[in-house]
Amino acid sequence: MTDESIMEAVKDGNLQQATLLFERYHKRIFNFLAQMTRDRELAEDLTQNVFLRIIKYRQSYREGSRFMSWIYQVARNVFSDHYQSSKNKITGFIEVEKVSDYMADYNEAEDIDEKEKLLHQCMAKLTEEQRELLVLTRFQHMKYEEVAAIMDTTVANIKVKVHRSILKLKEYYFELERI
Amino acid sequence: MEREKLESLIIDYIDNRLNSTDRRRVEQELVDNAEAYRLYEELKEVIEIMDGASRLEPSEKLKYNFEAMLGEEVKASKKAKTIIFQPMFYRAAAAVALLVLGCGIGFWISEKNEQQQRLLAIENEMKATKLMMMSMLDNSTSASQRMQGVNVALNMNKADDEIVRALVKAMNEDPNSNVRLAALDALSNFSDDAKVRSVLIQSLETQKDPLVQIALIQLMVKMKEKAVIKDLQKMVNDTETMQVVKDEAYSGIMKLS
Amino acid sequence: MKKKLTIIIVILAFCSEFELLAQEFKISKNSGRLEIHLGRVTVEGHNGNEIIFSSTNNRHEKDKRAEGLRTVTSLGLEDNTGLGVNVTTKGDVIEVLQLKKTTSPDIKILVPKGVIVSYQHESQYGSTARFINLPNEIEISAQYNNVELKNVTGPITAKTIYGSVDAVLESVIKDPISIVSIYGHVDVSLPETTKANLKLSTSYGEILVAPEFKIDIDKQGSMVSYSDKVSGKINGGGLNIDLSANYGKVYLRRKI
Numbered sequence: 001m002t003d004e005s006i007m008e009a010v011k012d013g014n015l016q017q018a019t020l021l022f023e024r025y026h027k028r029i030f031n032f033l034a035q036m037t038r039d040r041e042l043a044e045d046l047t048q049n050v051f052l053r054i055i056k057y058r059q060s061y062r063e064g065s066r067f068m069s070w071i072y073q074v075a076r077n078v079f080s081d082h083y084q085s086s087k088n089k090i091t092g093f094i095e096v097e098k099v100s101d102y103m104a105d106y107n108e109a110e111d112i113d114e115k116e117k118l119l120h121q122c123m124a125k126l127t128e129e130q131r132e133l134l135v136l137t138r139f140q141h142m143k144y145e146e147v148a149a150i151m152d153t154t155v156a157n158i159k160v161k162v163h164r165s166i167l168k169l170k171e172y173y174f175e176l177e178r179i
Numbered sequence: 180m181e182r183e184k185l186e187s188l189i190i191d192y193i194d195n196r197l198n199s200t201d202r203r204r205v206e207q208e209l210v211d212n213a214e215a216y217r218l219y220e221e222l223k224e225v226i227e228i229m230d231g232a233s234r235l236e237p238s239e240k241l242k243y244n245f246e247a248m249l250g251e252e253v254k255a256s257k258k259a260k261t262i263i264f265q266p267m268f269y270r271a272a273a274a275v276a277l278l279v280l281g282c283g284i285g286f287w288i289s290e291k292n293e294q295q296q297r298l299l300a301i302e303n304e305m306k307a308t309k310l311m312m313m314s315m316l317d318n319s320t321s322a323s324q325r326m327q328g329v330n331v332a333l334n335m336n337k338a339d340d341e342i343v344r345a346l347v348k349a350m351n352e353d354p355n356s357n358v359r360l361a362a363l364d365a366l367s368n369f370s371d372d373a374k375v376r377s378v379l380i381q382s383l384e385t386q387k388d389p390l391v392q393i394a395l396i397q398l399m400v401k402m403k404e405k406a407v408i409k410d411l412q413k414m415v416n417d418t419e420t421m422q423v424v425k426d427e428a429y430s431g432i433m434k435l436s
Numbered sequence: 437m438k439k440k441l442t443i444i445i446v447i448l449a450f451c452s453e454f455e456l457l458a459q460e461f462k463i464s465k466n467s468g469r470l471e472i473h474l475g476r477v478t479v480e481g482h483n484g485n486e487i488i489f490s491s492t493n494n495r496h497e498k499d500k501r502a503e504g505l506r507t508v509t510s511l512g513l514e515d516n517t518g519l520g521v522n523v524t525t526k527g528d529v530i531e532v533l534q535l536k537k538t539t540s541p542d543i544k545i546l547v548p549k550g551v552i553v554s555y556q557h558e559s560q561y562g563s564t565a566r567f568i569n570l571p572n573e574i575e576i577s578a579q580y581n582n583v584e585l586k587n588v589t590g591p592i593t594a595k596t597i598y599g600s601v602d603a604v605l606e607s608v609i610k611d612p613i614s615i616v617s618i619y620g621h622v623d624v625s626l627p628e629t630t631k632a633n634l635k636l637s638t639s640y641g642e643i644l645v646a647p648e649f650k651i652d653i654d655k656q657g658s659m660v661s662y663s664d665k666v667s668g669k670i671n672g673g674g675l676n677i678d679l680s681a682n683y684g685k686v687y688l689r690r691k692i
Contacts, residue, residue, distance in 0.1 A: 015253045019314040022245050030237040044241045051245055055252050113483055119228045138229035163187050170225045231466055231485035233549065320469060320528070321552060322575045323591030326612040330676045356577060357593035357614040361678070364635075390595060390616060393682060397639065423597070423618055423682075427639075 003067035011058045018055055021067070026051070028140060029075050035135045036079055038124060046082060050075045069149040072136070076150070122172040130165035137162050180208060189219050193226055246310040308335070309342060316345050322355040329358060332365040343369065347378050351385060359391045367398050376402070383410050392424045396431045405435050461489040461517035466548040468528035472555045474521065475540030475562025476581070479553055481570040487530065488546040491519045509535045519543060537561065547572060557581055571606075582620070596620060600684065604691060605630075611675035621684035624677075625691040631674030637665040639682045646690040 003024065009017045029050055034043035053074050054061075061070060123131055136142045136150070137158075144162070148155045180188075185208065191197050192205045209216045308331060315328030332338065332346055349362035363382075369375045383395050392414070399407045414420050414428040466485045478492065507515045513522040513535050520541035522533045534540045538561045547553055547570065554575040555565050566584045567574055576583055576594035583596055585603035590610045594601055600620030605613070607627045615622050621641075626632070628648050636643045643666055645651065653668040679686050 013256065015249060015256060016310075018249055019246075019310065020317070022242075022249075023314060023318065026241065026245070027234065027237065030241065031234050034235050040235065044237055047237065047241060048244050048248065052248055052252075055249065115224075116228050116232055119225065119232070134229065138226065139232050141230070160187075163190050166190055166222065166226065167186055169229075170221055173225050174221055227485070231483075231548070321573060321591075322593045323573055323612050326591070326593055326614060327676070330612060355575060355593055356595045357616060357678075360616065360680075361612075361614065389597065390618065393618070393639075421597075 004064070007054075007058075007061055007067045007070075008063055010055070011061055011063075015055060015058075018051070021054070021071075022051055025068075025071055029071065032072070032075060032135055032140065033079060035123065035139065036128070036132060037082075042082075046075075046078050049078045053078065066149065068146065072150045076132075118176055119169075119173060122169055122176060125172050126165060126168060129161070130168060133158070133162050133165050134169065138166075185215060186218065186222075189215070189222055190226070193219070193223050243307065243311060246314070247307045250306050250310060309339075312342070313345060316349060322353075322358055325349065325353060325355070325358045326361055329361040329365050333361075333368065338369050338372075338375075340374075343372075343375055343378070347382070350391065351382055356388050356390045359388055360394055363391055363394050363398070370398070370402055376404075380404065380407055380410075383407055389421045389424050392420075393427045396424075396427045400431050400434045403435070408432055408435055411435075459491060459518055461519055461523065462486045463523065463525065463530060465525075465530060465551065467550040468530065469552045469554055470530050470532070470545070470547060472532045472545070472553070472565075473557060474532060474534050474543060474565075475557060475559065476542070476564055477540075477555070478544045478566040478568065479555075479570065480544065480546050480568045481549060481572060482546040483548070484546070485548050486546075487548065487551065489517055489519055489521065489523065489532075490544050490546075492542040492544045507535065573610075607691075609675055611677065613675070614678040616678075616680045617684055618682045619684060620681065621687065622679045622681045623687040623689070624679055625689040626677075627691045629671060630677075631669075631671040632677045633667075633669055633673045633675065634688075635665070635667045635676075635678040635680075636686050636688065637678075637680045638684070638686055639664070641681050641683055641685040643686045643688075645688045648690045649688060 001020070003021065006017050006020050010021070026047060030043055030047045033046045033050075034040055037043050037046065050071065054071060061067075123134070126134070133147065136147045137144065144155045144158045147162075148158045151158065188197070188201060188205050188208075192202065197205065209219055312328045312331040315324050315331070318324040318328075329346065329349060332342060335342070338346070343366070346362045346366050350359050350366060353359050353362065363379075366375055366379060370379060379395065379398065383392070383399065386392050386395060396411065399411075411428040411432045415425050415432070420428070464486050470487060472479070482488070513533055515522060515535055517523050520535055521543055522535060524531050524533075532543075532545070537559065540562055549571050552573045552575070553567065553570060554577075555567075556577045557565070558579050560580045562578075562581050564582045564584055565576065565578065566586070567576075567588055568584075568586045570587075571589045574585070574588060574590070574592045574594070576592070576596070578596040578599060580598045581596055582599040583594055583601045583603075585592065585594075585601070585605075587604060587606055589606045589608055590613045592603070593612070593614045594603075595616040597618045598620065599617065600622070601615050601617055602623045603615065604625045605627070609626075609630060609632075611632075613624075615624065626649075634651060636645070641664075643664055645666075649670050651666065651668040651670055652673075653666065679688065
């Protein structure tokens with residue numbers, strides 16, 4: 001069954017089917033939010049929120065549109081709503097303490113190699129938009145077309161921005177590596 | 180070539196997105212230009228780490244909360260339906276009537292209510308657990324997820340029809356023997372129930388997995404289920420049955436008769 | 437000068453020979469399912485993003501007559517890897533098949549951590565399937581093979597009918613762990629501090645447990661058991677671990 005036909009069933013009142021969508025998407029959405037917030041616990045709460053919205057606002061899902069684009073749009077909204085409503089905005093988005101916890105998660109994981117840990121540190125230095133683009137296109141292996149659909153812009157625009165983000169990340173990465 | 184253009188081409192080159200002309204251009208540049216080659220190496224390293232980065236696993240809590248939330252929403256959507264179709268007037272009237280009635284007997288039933296609420300809470304929790312179990316059993320790519328689903332049932336002390344049906348399906352149809360075996364184990368906890376008993380007996384006839392066949396025969400012996408002797412006889416005579424299973428069936432016949 | 441030339445030629449020849457030995461086949465993939473249908477195999481975890489197949493047979497001789505020809509087999513499979521196995525990708529599933537029914541090639545497969553490793557083999561022609569350093573989910577369904585699991589974390593579901601299973605688990609374990617053999621033994625080493633709900637069972641064998649594991653036996657059900665079955669918690673309970681050997685013995689050791 002496609003995501004779209006499942007979502008249509010949910011829209012028709014068969015809410016139970018949402019479990020399938022949760023199965024298919026919760027890890028991706030959680031990882032997306034974890035990298036955006038760099039706070040594990042918060043990411044879990046926000047993921048829960050995404051699925052709550054999917055169910056509550058099921059009527060707003062347009063039949064025929066791609067479910068994946070929609071759920072990521074919802075996730076982006078949940079993310080930005082969270083920071084609009086909280087004071088964190090002033091402090092540059094990220095709570096320092098939580099980030100160190102989050103990094104600790106990575107650092108404790110022995111199977112993650114040093115280079116990857118370093119890269120995660122550098123991700124924090126990017127702007128929110130750059131981080132988002134890299135998470136979607138590289139970490140989550142989405143196509144430029146898919147990301148363009150989510151962000152409602154052109155493929156060419158996405159490509160340029162992704163390239164710039166990669167270059168920026170590379171710069172930070174080799175700066176840190178030299179230390 | 181100007182730097183920005185080169186950078187962009189190299190990234191596309193690493194991503195394997197170039198046509199053959201551009202590819203050759205980049206390759207030529209990499210050979211001629213040491214700086215370009217260093218850029219390529221650095222970009223490649225960063226891109227490879229990103230593409231192969233490990234994923235974080237959410238905790239089980241996320242799933243549990245989702246199931247609970249879904250349960251609430253399902254309930255709410257049912258309630259909403261019945262109210263929406265009532266005209267405003269009736270709704271208001273009903274509310275007033277409820278209020279009056281409520282004040283009158285509210286005090287009287289408050290104690291009872293509390294008890295009921297507690298029961299409701301337990302029921303809700305049961306429902307959430309059940310949902311969690313069902314969705315895990317549905318996971319077709321991961322046998323261990325299905326296994327965990329079955330393990331949830333192991334800790335239940337009561338099973339309703341839906342759970343029993345799901346377990347029977349797992350026992351008879353799951354592609355993984357370990358999952359089938361675990362489902363049988365979970366079902367055997369409820370073997371006091373006549374319905375469960377009968378599905379177990381039925382499964383003996385149709386079961387093709389030798390591991391489960393053996394475990395079923397042993398369970399039948401435990402349950403002293405003499406009615407299956409005929410089935411066991413059939414298994415012994417069936418050329419399709421594995422030798423191990425035949426041995427077990429034979430020993431089962433001896434113990435039961 | 438002539439001498440130099442010969443040396444160079446010898447080195448070149450050696451290099452090409454070496455390349456032949458170190459032949460590899462790679463697929464870029466770090467998620468999905470890898471389904472292995474080989475009589476024997478060694479599967480190892482690695483940190484890359486590719487599934488890498490290589491031959492471990494050093495006496496791989498080159499058949500001059502075969503040059504320019506391709507192998508055709510009764511199973512209708514093509515050797516598309518150059519290693520004597522056929523690898524096909526179907527969506528999220530990668531299938532690995534051997535070309536001949538009776539002889540399995542010596543293959544080692546390196547697997548990234550996100551891939552589910554599934555091993556299935558029914559035929560009696562085969563030997564040991566080894567799984568080493570894998571933080572992956574593993575599913576094993578065999579009839580005759582012996583199974584070796586070393587430094588694995590689970591989740592594991594494994595069954596073999598005639599073979600035995602030997603497993604050494606890592607200190608961080610993901611459940612469920614379910615290992616079943618009918619005729620062989622099941623030998624598992626666990627870290628002493630593992631918190632688990634254990635179920636150990638045998639019909640005609642024995643259950644042997646290291647004294648370091650103090651099992652709180654669950655008391656439930658009133659039925660008398662004909663087979664030997666121990667179910668209880670160690671270190672307060674937690675992960676689900678089921679081990680069973682019908683005719684063989686179940687060994688539970690402390691991992692040193």
